[in-house]
Amino acid sequence: MITEPKEKVILIGVFETGDRSAGSMEDFMHSMDELAELSCACFMEPVTLMMQQLGHVNNALYVGPGKLEEIREQIELYEADLVIFNDTLSPSQLRNLQDGLGIAVMDRTSLILEIFQTRARTREAKLQVELARLKYLKPRLVGMRKALTRQGGTSGSMSSRGAGEKKLELDRRRIDDRIAELTRELKDVEKERMTQRKARQKSRLPLAALVGYTNAGKSTILNALVDRYQGQDEKRVFEADMLFATLDTTVRKIETGGNRDFLLSDTVGFIRKLPTGLVEAFKSTLEEVREADLLVHVVDYSDPHYREHMRTTIETIADLDAGHIPMLMVYNKADLCGSNDMDPEWDDPDGSNPETITAEYPKKLAQSQNGSGNICGSLAISAKEERSIDLLVECILEQVYGDYLTADFLIPYDKGNLTAYLMEHAKILEQEYLPEGTRLKASCHRADIGRLSEYIL
Ligand SMILES: Nc1nc2c(ncn2[C@@H]2O[C@H](COP(=O)(O)OP(=O)(O)OP(=O)(O)O)[C@@H](O)[C@H]2O)c(=O)[nH]1
Numbered sequence: 406m407i408t409e410p411k412e413k414v415i416l417i418g419v420f421e422t423g424d425r426s427a428g429s430m431e432d433f434m435h436s437m438d439e440l441a442e443l444s445c446a447c448f449m450e451p452v453t454l455m456m457q458q459l460g461h462v463n464n465a466l467y468v469g470p471g472k473l474e475e476i477r478e479q480i481e482l483y484e485a486d487l488v489i490f491n492d493t494l495s496p497s498q499l500r501n502l503q504d505g506l507g508i509a510v511m512d513r514t515s516l517i518l519e520i521f522q523t524r525a526r527t528r529e530a531k532l533q534v535e536l537a538r539l540k541y542l543k544p545r546l547v548g549m550r551k552a553l554t555r556q557g558g559t560s561g562s563m564s565s566r567g568a569g570e571k572k573l574e575l576d577r578r579r580i581d582d583r584i585a586e587l588t589r590e591l592k593d594v595e596k597e598r599m600t601q602r603k604a605r606q607k608s609r610l611p612l613a614a615l616v617g618y619t620n621a622g623k624s625t626i627l628n629a630l631v632d633r634y635q636g637q638d639e640k641r642v643f644e645a646d647m648l649f650a651t652l653d654t655t656v657r658k659i660e661t662g663g664n665r666d667f668l669l670s671d672t673v674g675f676i677r678k679l680p681t682g683l684v685e686a687f688k689s690t691l692e693e694v695r696e697a698d699l700l701v702h703v704v705d706y707s708d709p710h711y712r713e714h715m716r717t718t719i720e721t722i723a724d725l726d727a728g729h730i731p732m733l734m735v736y737n738k739a740d741l742c743g744s745n746d747m748d749p750e751w752d753d754p755d756g757s758n759p760e761t762i763t764a765e766y767p768k769k770l771a772q773s774q775n776g777s778g779n780i781c782g783s784l785a786i787s788a789k790e791e792r793s794i795d796l797l798v799e800c801i802l803e804q805v806y807g808d809y810l811t812a813d814f815l816i817p818y819d820k821g822n823l824t825a826y827l828m829e830h831a832k833i834l835e836q837e838y839l840p841e842g843t844r845l846k847a848s849c850h851r852a853d854i855g856r857l858s859e860y861i862l
């Protein structure tokens with residue numbers, strides 16, 4: 406088997422001491438590790454990391470002017486093919502760096518866009534990624550010249566899809582035309598999606614949306630529920646130990662029985678500094694998140710950086726105007742917590758230690774003090790374990806059917822349609838045929854109780 410040689414890449418980051426929002430040195434180091442993981446996900450080989458501490462990034466060069474020579478030396482030493490910077494570079498920074506270094510230059514954003522392009526499968530995801538890429542590319546055509554035409558890379562990379570050179574030939578006006586075309590096409594796809602959504606809304610089933618950082622275990626949870634309640638392999642989604650395994654939104658009906666079914670959606674994971682253009686482009690895919698009755702926020706609890714991941718997720722949810730939706734916190738991968746190198750600062754949602762959780766999961770946790778104000782419950786689980794899945798379902802049902810109350814109805818026989826309605830939409834606890842009509846003891850939605858109040862005994 407012939408394998409293409411991997412592109413050798415140098416990763417470069419600036420820790421800004423003058424930027425309060427930049428986080429701690431440790432956060433910065435973590436974001437550099439993440440950049441290395443992202444480059445591996447793009448089938449590149451990171452050969453060295455270079456870091457610099459500055460008050461602020463340099464407007465012209467991102468790094469300090471003196472650092473450029475050092476980067477050139479490292480490029481020569483490692484025979485690097487490409488350098489990647491840990492932030493979004495401005496068009497002029499990109500151009501200057503390209504001129505100064507003489508090899509392909511990328512930034513965190515273009516790397517994420519490249520991964521998304523490789524992974525996009527559905528028509529909608531492909532359109533969305535192309536739109537985000539073009540918007541990013543348009544002001545940067547000159548600076549991206551080398552990155553676009555570079556050889557090697559993955560079969561899905563910008564270059565080998567032939568997209569690079571072709572795109573380069575496009576002048577900005579043609580890019581504008583393509584952007585307009587993509588926007589139109591996306592509107593059509595969106596219409597289809599709207600029709601599906603309307604059909605779902607008609608079913609009046611509550612919708613819970615899995616959200617969280619990439620690789621937290623969202624798809625694993627969806628699959629566990631599908632296995633448990635459906636047992637249909639074709640309803641499973643792709644799950645894998647990689648960043649951005651999922652790019653599309655999938656909705657599955659989880660049939661727990663007794664008129665307690667709900668819909669569960671799985672969607673793209675979030676990451677720190679997710680390019681804003683990408684969030685914008687994925688807004689329609691993420692519509693399910695905005696329309697959800699409950700957000701199930703999945704956290705990889707075995708990751709020492711789980712708090713930061715939570716913060717990023719909560720910020721992205723707020724960007725999506727979904728910050729008001731009740732959120733169930735799910736601390737996942739509890740089975741891995743014990744083996745992790747513990748962070749001494751690790752403080753738990755309920756004040757205990759992850760090792761304790763390891764011994765005790767699955768369990769409900771005391772209400773979290775962290776994150777946003779609308780957290781409605783927290784639990785520690787392992788998506789790989791059956792009892793955990795049972796507890797998760799119990800908690801989801803508690804939330805989405807929390808508005809359900811029990812009432813005793815007496816429905817006259819000439820109102821058979823109402824009996825049929827309750828049979829379909831409520832959980833029937835008792836049923837009896839009396840001379841005056843059907844007596845039903847049922848747990849049903851608050852709204853139905855209001856509507857059928859005249860039949861309540
Ligand atoms: N040990 C252990 N592994 C888990 C658990 N949950 C998920 N995983 C693994 O974590 C990896 C990522 O899981 P996914 O379900 O693909 O993660 P995701 O949140 O959907 O990730 P993206 O689609 O990239 O956003 C897979 O290798 C899973 O097998 C868990 O509770 N315990």
Ligand SMILES: [Mg+2]
Pocket residue numbers: 623624625643644650651672
């Ligand atoms: Mg996934």
